[in-house]
Amino acid sequence: MRGPVPKKPTAVLHRPEEMSVFPRVSLRPEVYEHLRHVFLNQELLAAVGRAEAERRFQGLLLVLSHPPGFTCVRASTHLAPLEEVRRRLAQELQQRQQRSGSPAAVAVEILLHPRVPDVLLLPVIGPRSLVPLRSEVVVGAQCGSAVLRGANVFAPGIVATPKFMKPGDAVSVFSDVDGRCTRGCTKPFQGNKVFVGNGVSEMHRATIFAQEPAKGLGVRMTEPLYQSPSFDGVLPDLVFLQNLPSVVVGHVLGPRPGERVLDMCAAPGGKTCHLAGLMKNQGEVLALDRIKNKVELIRQNAAALRLTCVRAFCFNSTQAVTSDPALLATDGPPFPPSSFDRVLLDAPCSGLGQRPSMTVGWSLKEITSYSPLQRKLLHAAVQLLRPGGVLVYSTCTVTLAENEEQVAWALDTYPCLSLVPQEPHVGGPGLPGAGLTPDQLKLLQRFSPELSNVAPPLSTEAPPPLSNEAPPLSTEAPPPLSNEAPPLSTEAPPLSHQADRDTIGFFIAKFLKN
Incomplete structure (x- = not known):
């Protein structure tokens, strides 16, 4: 019996302030003033005016804290034609979704770029409307950023977990923005943190914080705030994640x-x-x-x-x-x-x-x-x-x-x-x-x-495809x-x-x- 047809994402236009899930990137005051001077320099003010220059600068601070709306993959076209890489990638990602048993499978759209002949683009779905769970896992800022771009959580990136966390536990993942969370902490972290999605623990807490540093998958993300496929081990000779x-x-x-x-x-x-x-x-x-x-x-x-x-x-x-x-x-x-x-x-x-x-x-x-x-x-x-x-x-x-x-x-x-x-x-x-x-x-x-002026989508309707020919x-x-x-x-x-x-x-x- 066939399962439910996967939903397809879309790209919906939003103003920058509408895409905001996180606050603007946090900078030291002197760095903020330095960058503001750069983006409000006299040549630019003469070209676009003060109001527009200020809008651009504040928009930059906003978008920097959010992931791009597309995952970009470079195909190894010296080894295989682009269409073959595209077909094999779609097949591999579909098989991974099926193996994960996710009840809310989403069809992965893989698009060609009309002017860059070895690029495949995967629209990112998000920010999604998710409810954080009571059990919290705190990860470092670098790990949190990787999760926002489609990665799972690996053990070295985990900073804190619930006291009795074990494999199979449903958890919410939060990124420690300022790096203030104490490693191994069991109490809920009250510092500056942002929610990046829900997942399932793959390790015991004791394993993660053992004397010998743990390696491997710590939390498998089942409901990331921004949904994009994980490329860990995916066709390593044919695709390369690259901006x-x-x-x-x-x-x-x-x-x-x-x-x-x-x-x-x-x-x-x-x-x-x-x-x-x-x-x-x-x-x-x-x-x-x-x-x-x-x-x-x-x-x-x-x-x-x-x-x-x-x-x-x-x-x-x-x-x-x-x-x-x-x-x-x-x-x-x-x-x-x-x-x-x-x-x-x-x-x-x-x-x-x-x-x-x-x-x-x-x-x-x-x-x-x-x-x-x-x-x-x-x-x-x-x-x-x-x-x-x-x-x-x-x-x-x-x-x-x-x-x-x-x-x-x-x-x-x-x-x-x-x-x-x-x-x-x-x-x-x-x-x-x-x-x-x-x-x-x-x-x-x-x-x-x-x-x-484009933000990651909230809708679940299908996007118009790009041409099938580069x-x-x-x-x-x-x-x-x-x-x-x-x-x-x-x-x-x-x-x-x-x-x-x-x-x-x-x-x-x-x-x-x-």
């Missing part, structure tokens, strides 16, 4: 088979493997990172995806170039100048574009400490790039100092560099405030979730920079447009070395 802008970066760099490419800050290797896949595993991708165990993770990811053209080294990329023959290595860093056709610098940054993030405890000194390191890395990148080569600089933060101001500095410091168009260009233009011209801002790509990449120029804020419409834009906006905060610049 949409991070996938766009690889296409913007545009590596070709046979080229020599450098990924300067490569861990954990998602972008490295994407570049190697775009090159059809032909040529050479060298990946550098300063932390030894992260370098091993790059190697493991490349091996899992059968990418033999990737070589990873533990090395400080600021010192990756030398003209001294005595210091040159035979097959690794440091390298002589002009060694690479293309260089990706996905730079260490303040990470203020990451979502969801309910609190940022860093000081202003910490937030502003990345710019000098980024310039050292840019200096090495320009030297390592051959004439005629392409350099892509990216960050997952929203500040001017780490994004547009770095571009302005690079153009002023290195006359050999020029900005060139990006393809695909699915984000918005750069943010005014760094003295760049409107034409230069158009060539940049800033993903600004605060400009999204169109070729467009050759159109980037959209013009507008001084007008996008109007808050009452009609939902296409899902692909929603996914382009409702993502993490991210920045991409593409340079040509003349």
Whole structure:
């Protein structure tokens, strides 16, 4: 006998204040004022006006504490066609739902992106109307953020549980926003916490807090506040969880088979493997990172995806170039100048574009400490790039100092560099405030979730599907920079447009070395 037909989700348009389940991201006062100054700078005020600039800033603080409306998966199209990956993923997720025995199964919609040819999008359902249970499990903020993006709760992330919790107990999961909950606490935590869903315990409390740190699944989420499939162990050779802008970066760099490419800050290797896949595993991708165990993770990811053209080294990329023959290595860093056709610098940054993030405890000194390191890395990148080569600089933060101001500095410091168009260009233009011209801002790509007027859905009706065929990449120029804020419409834009906006905060610049 056939079971009930799974319900299908939809995407429904909400104003930013209507999507709010959590308060705006919590910042130290000096960090708040610093960011407010960034988003109310004179160039931006002249372009959009004070009221609109303030609305955007407050909207940013709101969306940062909430998860994006889509789960983005990069398909390993060097191993299988996109449609085959899509079919196998749908089959695997359906089988997992059936095995879970969930009484309220929801059909998983898997959509293609019309301009990014190896991306699959899964709309997130939420925030859902759920009733917290009496038994509470408290998890760390990082674990709570992972739950909001579809993960189950693993034992290392658990901070507190009921006194007699055992496998099979129904529990509610709360995220400790400020990190104030005492590990192993049995009393209800009264601090700053947010509800992220209901689940079923998979472990005894004694096991979780034993002297030997527990590993494995601690709580299986049966009713997450934001519903998105868990990808733990799902088709590891064919799909890779990656934010949409991070996938766009690889296409913007545009590596070709046979080229020599450098990924300067490569861990954990998602972008490295994407570049190697775009090159059809032909040529050479060298990946550098300063932390030894992260370098091993790059190697493991490349091996899992059968990418033999990737070589990873533990090395400080600021010192990756030398003209001294005595210091040159035979097959690794440091390298002589002009060694690479293309260089990706996905730079260490303040990470203020990451979502969801309910609190940022860093000081202003910490937030502003990345710019000098980024310039050292840019200096090495320009030297390592051959004439005629392409350099892509990216960050997952929203500040001017780490994004547009770095571009302005690079153009002023290195006359050999020029900005060139990006393809695909699915984000918005750069943010005014760094003295760049409107034409230069158009060539940049800033993903600004605060400009999204789309929130995760509350409805259970089916969404209109995207096309079943991925169109070729467009050759159109980037959209013009507008001084007008996008109007808050009452009609939902296409899902692909929603996914382009409702993502993490991210920045991409593409340079040509003349």
